[in-house]
Amino acid sequence: MPMTIAEKILAHASGQASISPGDLAVVDVETAVLMDMTFLPEGWREVLSLHDPSKVVIVFDHLVPAPTIQAATAHATGRRFAKQYGIERLHDVGLDQGIAHAVVADRGYAIPGTVLVNGDSHTCAAGAFNCAARGVGGPDMLFAITTGKAWFRVGETIRYDFAGALRPGVSAKDIFLHIAGTHGAHVNQNVEYGGPGMHTISMNGRRTLAAMGAELSAEFTIFEPDDALADYMRTVNPTAQTRPTMPDPDCLYRERRAIDLGLLEPLIALPDGIVNNSVPVGQVEGQRIDQAFVGSCANGTLDDLAVVAHVVNGRKVAKGTRLIVTPGTQSIYLAALKAGYVETITAAGGIVTPATCGACVGGHLGALGPDEICLTASTRNFKGRMGDPSAKIYMGSPATCAASALTGVITHPGTFFAGDRA
Amino acid sequence: MSLTNTLGGKVWKFGDDINTDLMLPGPWLYRSAGEQAKAVFINNRPEFLRDMKQGDVVIGGFNYGMGSSRPAARSLRNCGVGFLLAEALNGLFFRNCVNFGFRAFECPGVSTAFSEGDRAELSIDDWTATNTRTGQTLAVTPIPTMLLEMMVGGGVLPMLEAKGLIARRAAG
Ligand code: SF4
Numbered sequence: 001m002p003m004t005i006a007e008k009i010l011a012h013a014s015g016q017a018s019i020s021p022g023d024l025a026v027v028d029v030e031t032a033v034l035m036d037m038t039f040l041p042e043g044w045r046e047v048l049s050l051h052d053p054s055k056v057v058i059v060f061d062h063l064v065p066a067p068t069i070q071a072a073t074a075h076a077t078g079r080r081f082a083k084q085y086g087i088e089r090l091h092d093v094g095l096d097q098g099i100a101h102a103v104v105a106d107r108g109y110a111i112p113g114t115v116l117v118n119g120d121s122h123t124c125a126a127g128a129f130n131c132a133a134r135g136v137g138g139p140d141m142l143f144a145i146t147t148g149k150a151w152f153r154v155g156e157t158i159r160y161d162f163a164g165a166l167r168p169g170v171s172a173k174d175i176f177l178h179i180a181g182t183h184g185a186h187v188n189q190n191v192e193y194g195g196p197g198m199h200t201i202s203m204n205g206r207r208t209l210a211a212m213g214a215e216l217s218a219e220f221t222i223f224e225p226d227d228a229l230a231d232y233m234r235t236v237n238p239t240a241q242t243r244p245t246m247p248d249p250d251c252l253y254r255e256r257r258a259i260d261l262g263l264l265e266p267l268i269a270l271p272d273g274i275v276n277n278s279v280p281v282g283q284v285e286g287q288r289i290d291q292a293f294v295g296s297c298a299n300g301t302l303d304d305l306a307v308v309a310h311v312v313n314g315r316k317v318a319k320g321t322r323l324i325v326t327p328g329t330q331s332i333y334l335a336a337l338k339a340g341y342v343e344t345i346t347a348a349g350g351i352v353t354p355a356t357c358g359a360c361v362g363g364h365l366g367a368l369g370p371d372e373i374c375l376t377a378s379t380r381n382f383k384g385r386m387g388d389p390s391a392k393i394y395m396g397s398p399a400t401c402a403a404s405a406l407t408g409v410i411t412h413p414g415t416f417f418a419g420d421r422a
Numbered sequence: 423m424s425l426t427n428t429l430g431g432k433v434w435k436f437g438d439d440i441n442t443d444l445m446l447p448g449p450w451l452y453r454s455a456g457e458q459a460k461a462v463f464i465n466n467r468p469e470f471l472r473d474m475k476q477g478d479v480v481i482g483g484f485n486y487g488m489g490s491s492r493p494a495a496r497s498l499r500n501c502g503v504g505f506l507l508a509e510a511l512n513g514l515f516f517r518n519c520v521n522f523g524f525r526a527f528e529c530p531g532v533s534t535a536f537s538e539g540d541r542a543e544l545s546i547d548d549w550t551a552t553n554t555r556t557g558q559t560l561a562v563t564p565i566p567t568m569l570l571e572m573m574v575g576g577g578v579l580p581m582l583e584a585k586g587l588i589a590r591r592a593a594g
Contacts, residue, residue: 024566046589139521139578146587
């Protein structure tokens, strides 16, 4: 039977000739990523037998450098565990530090055509690399590292075909806000991205779009493989045994939807929910903000920092407004430093923090106080997500966040890119 | 072998898109499982924990449990919810229900068939849910036996313990 990308990868990983929606797939896990929260004492158990240390990656990300004793304790547990089993891929505080999904992307740990799991919901970010990646629960991670397996209920697939290319000032975040606003949640469904316009979306843009799959409540969010992916893997992880996986012709999709990228415009998700909640920036323009945040596993890429630097270059963040920028990894931080972005953003009055989840989850480095208003280019705008439950969180692209930080009110980023227009 | 007896309790109704932050709010993320169970729905329905009784039932709409992977299912189990029925469960939340041994199933039509305060009864043996006030019985969507056994057997941790893969610890 012809299969979608997700079905093909799950079939291969479970040793079956074919798999279809409704099946239960028990698969071999190629990569198991343990983030710091996995090691919190409430969830972690001492592992008596590890399946394969070479398949395990450990990343401290939500709470780095440790802001609390509890976080420090979790990190210590992770370090001990890595040492005990000889796990080499330990991303501790320092140059290797970063948000797990961003580290996985930077290092090419997500291998095309294989299965990756992590106990964090935005694991689907690795779908940018044609990898069947799924956020699972903490206990699933103990299951995966001790047995080498994971189970999935196979869902139906929604296919998006991109055509054309984004206009300047419009980004992958806006593609996501368009999909979430137009088509709503994709509960128990896989999302597959392809089409002739897919190649115009940079690898960093694909990272944004794949990460945001969690907000669609999708199972797997997977991009087709192309030359850009092959080049990328050759550069960052040349020894990986990749299995680039295209969908079979005539495979069965639940639905197939076309998106003309050239027609998209900057959008904003209104506070307290993402799906079915997008409006054009113009509709909320002038809304006062206390904080603009650009970061997270979705928008902490070098492209995102470049856009912020482009917008604020030679300008000043509005008085009374905070601009907080958090790179996804310390490697991105270093690249941004070399490119001059950190200097530009700092000189404009923004803060560039070390790589961590930080403000995205309201943990540290930018939590919101009562009744504050934030415009964020991160992953979630739920009530209470970034701090006090009375705070209001709007979501937009990094360009929109940067433009708004300069004025102190929600602002269309268009003018900053006008000169780039053909 | 019967995997479970019939369960029943008073219905607490919730809408669509109930996210895991509501069941386990951020400020409680790093606290003990016991403390977390005292924060369920504290931001959206503070009366829930005050008035609910052991075995009460949560009924939700579409995409119940959307959002983060935090162990919200463990909090529902620990605060005494007997079972949960929803039009559609978020995939990640469902995993955690299986893993933490909390009974949660999809039951199309459930959000219209039940009103707040009704009594719901669930029979997993014949995959039905009944509203004892109206007498209406709905079909509950069956889940694969492997997952059902994990769910009613207390979750994945007791299974890994039994296989000697992880160390034993008092239930959390
Ligand atoms: S950056 Fe935000 S969404 Fe991404 S893993 Fe960290 S907390 Fe989760």
